[in-house]
Amino acid sequence: MKVAGKNRLSSTRTFTLTVDAASLSVALREKHEAKGDSTTDPYSEWAAGVFTPDQLADATISGDDADPDHDGLVNLLECLLGGQPLADDRDLLPTLSTTLIASGRKLVFSYRRKLAAAGITQVIESTSDFASPWTVVAYGEESVALVDAETEQVTVTIPTSGAKAFVRLRASR
Numbered sequence: 542m543k544v545a546g547k548n549r550l551s552s553t554r555t556f557t558l559t560v561d562a563a564s565l566s567v568a569l570r571e572k573h574e575a576k577g578d579s580t581t582d583p584y585s586e587w588a589a590g591v592f593t594p595d596q597l598a599d600a601t602i603s604g605d606d607a608d609p610d611h612d613g614l615v616n617l618l619e620c621l622l623g624g625q626p627l628a629d630d631r632d633l634l635p636t637l638s639t640t641l642i643a644s645g646r647k648l649v650f651s652y653r654r655k656l657a658a659a660g661i662t663q664v665i666e667s668t669s670d671f672a673s674p675w676t677v678v679a680y681g682e683e684s685v686a687l688v689d690a691e692t693e694q695v696t697v698t699i700p701t702s703g704a705k706a707f708v709r710l711r712a713s714r
């Protein structure tokens with residue numbers, strides 16, 4: 542899908558990484574929402590540093606939802622997670638694991654993010670199946686630990702009693 546650069550500030554694009562607790566597979570979803578303002582924009586700063594002027598002028602390469610390296614991470618998520626938009630970064634996909642606890646089990650959802658991308662809105666949601674509504678996760682606990690001067694590891698635990706659960710990370714600006 543092509544997104545014209547001149548429309549960049551006229552809409553909010555939401556990208557979603559979905560992690561299936563049963564199979565640990567990861568899917569990427571996206572939706573667009575109309576929005577009329579332009580707020581703090583860490584993406585544009587990031588894009589200016591990783592794309593050439595010619596690439597910046599081509600939304601199919603530098604647009605929020607473009608994936609020029611075909612690694613499954615669109616540029617907005619590359620920016621948030623610390624990827625390189627022109628190199629395969631599948632190792633940056635969020636991880637999900639399960640741990641047994643007295644009341645059932647909990648999901649441990651974890652991802653790395655760049656401190657410079659903190660202005661990108663992140664929401665973690667879960668559902669028991671794709672037919673049920675996604676709900677914002679009430680974090681059982683959350684830890685944020687510095688990995689290095691530019692990166693931090695975010696870990697969220699999610700109590701669950703169902704046999705199956707899906708967790709997704711949404712990023713938007």
Ligand SMILES: [Ca+2]
Nearest residue numbers: 608610612614
């Ligand atoms: Ca990519």
